[in-house]
Amino acid sequence: MDWKLIETAPKDGTLIIGYAPKDGLERRRTHMQIVHWSIKDPWVSGWEVYGGGFSCLDFSHWAALPFPPVLPG
Numbered sequence: 001m002d003w004k005l006i007e008t009a010p011k012d013g014t015l016i017i018g019y020a021p022k023d024g025l026e027r028r029r030t031h032m033q034i035v036h037w038s039i040k041d042p043w044v045s046g047w048e049v050y051g052g053g054f055s056c057l058d059f060s061h062w063a064a065l066p067f068p069p070v071l072p073g
Contacts, residue, residue, distance in 0.1 A: 001063040011037035017065060018047055020057035030032040030055055034065070 018035045035055055038048035047055045
């Protein structure tokens with residue numbers, strides 16, 4: 001994977017993999033989530049987890065989602 005600084009992540013609704021060195025709630029070593037930038041209204045924006053709900057993680061890096069496998073047939 002080609003990890004990039006989170007400041008360069010797309011903020012157009014594209015799904016990405018967000019990487020956080022530590023989980024803000026459980027203090028795990030690392031944590032990754034599939035997220036996209038969301039703007040709910042002029043006062044609420046941030047990384048929203050795929051499937052709903054804002055992420056509590058402080059992402060430092062991001063990577064594009066891989067392409068799905070090519071299935072035979």
